Amino acid sequence: MAWFKITNLDAGTGDKQILSDFNLEIKPGEVHAIMGPNGTGKSTLTNVICGNPKYTVSKGNIEFKDKDILSLPPEERAGMGIFLGFQNPIDIPGVSVMTFLKYATNAQRAFKGLEPLDAPSLLKKVKLRAQALGISDAMLKRYLNVGFSGGEKKRIETLQMTMLEPDFAILDEMDSGLDIDALKVVAEGVNVLKSPERSFLLITHYDRLLTYIEPDVVHIMVAGKIVRSGDKSLAKELEEKGYAELINA
Amino acid sequence: MSETANAKDIEKQLEELTQSPYKYGFSVDMESESAPIGINENIIRFISAKKNEPEWLLEFRLKAYRHWLTMKEPHWAKVSYPPIDYQDIYYYSAPKTKNAPKSLDEVDPELLKMYDRLGVPLREREALAGVAAVDAVLDSVSVTTTFKEKLAKEGIIFCSISEAVQNHPDLVKKYLGSVVPYTDNFFACLNSAAFSDGSFVYIPKGVRSPMELSTYFRINAMRTGQFERTLIIADEDSYVSYLEGCTAPQRDENQLHAAIVEIVVMDRAEVKYSTVQNWYPGDKDGNGGIYNFVTKRGLCAGEKAKLSWTQVETGSAITWKYPSCILKGDNSVGEFYSVALTANHQQADTGTKMIHVGKNTSSTIIAKSISAGKSLSAYRGLVKMSKNAENAQNFSRCDNLLIGNECKAYTIPVMESFNKTARIGHEATTSKISEEQLFYCQQRGLSSEAAISLIVNGFCKEVMQHLPMEFAVEATRLISVSLEGPSVG
Known part of the structure; x- marks a missing residue:
C-alpha cells in the first residue's frame, strides 16, 4: 500500500474510455505537475480521484493513505483530506462564501471526529486566511461564485483550500484565464500550505504557474496516460519545444 | 464498464432523500366533545348555541350555509383529489373541559404535553416574557391565550374569536366578512357557515404591538374538519407582526382544513403576517394528509397602509391558498413572500392576488417553489391595476427549483391593467439542482x-x-x- 497511488486505471464517461492503464504515485510532501494538451484526460483524472459519479472506473485502483478509495463517496474522500480546486467552480445562489466555508469546515471536522468550530473561532480563521489572499469582507458575504469573475472564483477556491488544510490538494487548471496577480494568489495559497506531510497535484497547460510553485516532478500526459516524467526542467523544455516534438523525442 | 460505488443513480438517491417521515404525526388521547357528523342547519345552530352566539351571528352562518348549498366545489386549480364527502366530516370537536381555563395551570396537562412535542412550549413562552403571545387552536377551539394581560395594557385585544364575539361584538360584527364575504368562494362560504374558532386581534390607533402575536393550529381528532377564522384589525398608525403555525397528526384519511384569514389595515398601519404551514402531508405513497383550502385576504383600507404576507408551506397533501392584498388606500403597499416545498405526492397550487385600487400603490411578489418526488407545484397569481390606480406598480418574481425528474412546476401569472400609468414587471425562472x-x-x-x-x-x-x-x-x-x-x- 502507498500514501497516494494510482495503478493500471481505466476510466471514462458512459461508454467512452478516457484514461487507459494510468499510473501515478505521489509521496508525502511532493508537488507534482501534470501537463498536457486539451482533451487528454486531465480533468477526468481529477474527477475520478475525487469520486465524481459522472465518471466510471472499469479497471485498476486508487489508494490514499493505505486505503482503496474507489468505493468511497466523494465526501468521504474529502474527509480523508483530498481537496479539488475546480477549473470551473459552480455557483450556489443564496449561500454566502462565509456560510459555505462554515458548512465545509465543520463537515470535514466531523470526519476527523472534531466538534464544529464555534462561530467566533471560525470567523477569525476565515478573516485571517482571506486577508492573506487579499479577499475583502464584502466578498465573503457575497453568494458563492454568483457573478464572480474568473480571478475571484480562483481566489475563493484558494481560500477554501487554505481553510480546509487538505493533506492532498489537486488544482485543476487553476491558472487558466488568470492575470498575474490572481496567479500569484493561487501560488501563495499553495506555498503557505506546503509541508513535508502535504502533497499537491497541479494540472496545468502552461509552465506559468510553475514559475511560482516549484514542482518536484513534472509529468506529460497524452491520450489518457503519462508519456514522460521528469524534474521541473521538463516543463521548460515542453514550453520551448511543444508537445509534438517532446512526445516523439 | 462497471460503475464505481459513487455512481449510484442520482435520481434514486434524491428520491430517497425527499421521503422524510412526518415528525408531528402523533395524536393525543383527550376526551373531546363533538357535534354529530355532517352539516345541516341544526348542526350550525348547535355550534352557534355551544358558543352562546348572538342572533346576528347565527343569521350570518345560516345565510352562508344556504348560499353554500347553491355553490359547487371549484376545480380550476392544478390539483386532483377524490370527491370530498362533506357529510362525513365532524364540524365541531372540542377538548372536553369543565370550564374554560383561566390560566395555564388549568389547561389539560395532556394538551400542554402535546404543545411541548410540537415545539410550542407555552409555559416557557410565558416565562420568557416578551418573546411572543400565543393563541393555540386545537381542532376547533381556542385553548389558551398567553400574555393577555400584558397586551391589554397597550389596549391590544388578542383572544379567540369566540371570546371576541362575547366581549367585543361591535368590532366583530363590523369587520367579520368585510374582506372575505361569505359569497366569496365555496370553501370560504363553508367556513362562514361552520367556523368554530380562531384568533381575533385588534391593535388600537398608534400602538405598536410590543411582541409578536402567534397562533398554533393543530388538528387532533379524527375525521374532523378545521374551519378556523382569523380576524385582524390594525387601526391607524399601528403595527403588528403575527405568526401562524400548523401541524396535524398522521392519519391515513384526508382531513379538510378550510380557514379564513381576514385582515383590515387602516391608514399608515402595518401588518406582517407570517405562516409556517406544516400540516401532515400524507405518506410517501400519497395516502392521507390535510387538504388545506384556505382563503386569506387583507384590505389596505387606508392610505400608506402596508400588508406583508410571508409563508413557508411544507405540509398538506393539497394546498390551495392565495393570500391576497386589496390595495385600496392611496400609497398602500402589498407584499407576498412565499416558499412552497412539495415532495412525494404533495400538490400545491398557491400564489397571491394583488388588487391595486388606490393611486401610487405598490406590490412585490417573490414566490419560490421547490418540487421533489412526484409532487406538483403551481404558482398562480393575479396582479390587477384598476382604472384609478394611477402610477401603481408591481414587481413579481417566481423561481422554481426542481429536484429529480418526476415533479412538475407551473407558473400561471395573470396581469390585468386598466390604467396606462401602472407598471407591472414579471420574471420567472426554473432550475434544477445540478449534479x-x-x-x-x-x-x-x-x-x-x-x-x-x-x-x-x-x-x-x-x-x-x-x-x-x-x-x-x-x-x-x-x-x-x-x-x-x-x-x-
Missing part, C-alpha cells in the same frame, strides 16, 4: 443530503429573511427535515 452543484459540495465534505439542504435553503433565503428570526430558524429546519431521508429521522 455539478452536488459534487462540488460533496467534494468539500458535505453529504448529498446536507448539500441539497444547503442549496435549497440558499434558494429560499430571499423569502426566509422576511420571517421573524425565531420563525426563520424553525422554517429553515423544517425545510431541511422535509428533505431528509428516512434513515436520518
Whole structure:
C-alpha cells in the first residue's frame, strides 16, 4: 500500500474510455505537475480521484493513505483530506462564501471526529486566511461564485483550500484565464500550505504557474496516460519545444 | 464498464432523500366533545348555541350555509383529489373541559404535553416574557391565550374569536366578512357557515404591538374538519407582526382544513403576517394528509397602509391558498413572500392576488417553489391595476427549483391593467439542482443530503429573511427535515 497511488486505471464517461492503464504515485510532501494538451484526460483524472459519479472506473485502483478509495463517496474522500480546486467552480445562489466555508469546515471536522468550530473561532480563521489572499469582507458575504469573475472564483477556491488544510490538494487548471496577480494568489495559497506531510497535484497547460510553485516532478500526459516524467526542467523544455516534438523525442 | 460505488443513480438517491417521515404525526388521547357528523342547519345552530352566539351571528352562518348549498366545489386549480364527502366530516370537536381555563395551570396537562412535542412550549413562552403571545387552536377551539394581560395594557385585544364575539361584538360584527364575504368562494362560504374558532386581534390607533402575536393550529381528532377564522384589525398608525403555525397528526384519511384569514389595515398601519404551514402531508405513497383550502385576504383600507404576507408551506397533501392584498388606500403597499416545498405526492397550487385600487400603490411578489418526488407545484397569481390606480406598480418574481425528474412546476401569472400609468414587471425562472452543484459540495465534505439542504435553503433565503428570526430558524429546519431521508429521522 502507498500514501497516494494510482495503478493500471481505466476510466471514462458512459461508454467512452478516457484514461487507459494510468499510473501515478505521489509521496508525502511532493508537488507534482501534470501537463498536457486539451482533451487528454486531465480533468477526468481529477474527477475520478475525487469520486465524481459522472465518471466510471472499469479497471485498476486508487489508494490514499493505505486505503482503496474507489468505493468511497466523494465526501468521504474529502474527509480523508483530498481537496479539488475546480477549473470551473459552480455557483450556489443564496449561500454566502462565509456560510459555505462554515458548512465545509465543520463537515470535514466531523470526519476527523472534531466538534464544529464555534462561530467566533471560525470567523477569525476565515478573516485571517482571506486577508492573506487579499479577499475583502464584502466578498465573503457575497453568494458563492454568483457573478464572480474568473480571478475571484480562483481566489475563493484558494481560500477554501487554505481553510480546509487538505493533506492532498489537486488544482485543476487553476491558472487558466488568470492575470498575474490572481496567479500569484493561487501560488501563495499553495506555498503557505506546503509541508513535508502535504502533497499537491497541479494540472496545468502552461509552465506559468510553475514559475511560482516549484514542482518536484513534472509529468506529460497524452491520450489518457503519462508519456514522460521528469524534474521541473521538463516543463521548460515542453514550453520551448511543444508537445509534438517532446512526445516523439 | 462497471460503475464505481459513487455512481449510484442520482435520481434514486434524491428520491430517497425527499421521503422524510412526518415528525408531528402523533395524536393525543383527550376526551373531546363533538357535534354529530355532517352539516345541516341544526348542526350550525348547535355550534352557534355551544358558543352562546348572538342572533346576528347565527343569521350570518345560516345565510352562508344556504348560499353554500347553491355553490359547487371549484376545480380550476392544478390539483386532483377524490370527491370530498362533506357529510362525513365532524364540524365541531372540542377538548372536553369543565370550564374554560383561566390560566395555564388549568389547561389539560395532556394538551400542554402535546404543545411541548410540537415545539410550542407555552409555559416557557410565558416565562420568557416578551418573546411572543400565543393563541393555540386545537381542532376547533381556542385553548389558551398567553400574555393577555400584558397586551391589554397597550389596549391590544388578542383572544379567540369566540371570546371576541362575547366581549367585543361591535368590532366583530363590523369587520367579520368585510374582506372575505361569505359569497366569496365555496370553501370560504363553508367556513362562514361552520367556523368554530380562531384568533381575533385588534391593535388600537398608534400602538405598536410590543411582541409578536402567534397562533398554533393543530388538528387532533379524527375525521374532523378545521374551519378556523382569523380576524385582524390594525387601526391607524399601528403595527403588528403575527405568526401562524400548523401541524396535524398522521392519519391515513384526508382531513379538510378550510380557514379564513381576514385582515383590515387602516391608514399608515402595518401588518406582517407570517405562516409556517406544516400540516401532515400524507405518506410517501400519497395516502392521507390535510387538504388545506384556505382563503386569506387583507384590505389596505387606508392610505400608506402596508400588508406583508410571508409563508413557508411544507405540509398538506393539497394546498390551495392565495393570500391576497386589496390595495385600496392611496400609497398602500402589498407584499407576498412565499416558499412552497412539495415532495412525494404533495400538490400545491398557491400564489397571491394583488388588487391595486388606490393611486401610487405598490406590490412585490417573490414566490419560490421547490418540487421533489412526484409532487406538483403551481404558482398562480393575479396582479390587477384598476382604472384609478394611477402610477401603481408591481414587481413579481417566481423561481422554481426542481429536484429529480418526476415533479412538475407551473407558473400561471395573470396581469390585468386598466390604467396606462401602472407598471407591472414579471420574471420567472426554473432550475434544477445540478449534479455539478452536488459534487462540488460533496467534494468539500458535505453529504448529498446536507448539500441539497444547503442549496435549497440558499434558494429560499430571499423569502426566509422576511420571517421573524425565531420563525426563520424553525422554517429553515423544517425545510431541511422535509428533505431528509428516512434513515436520518
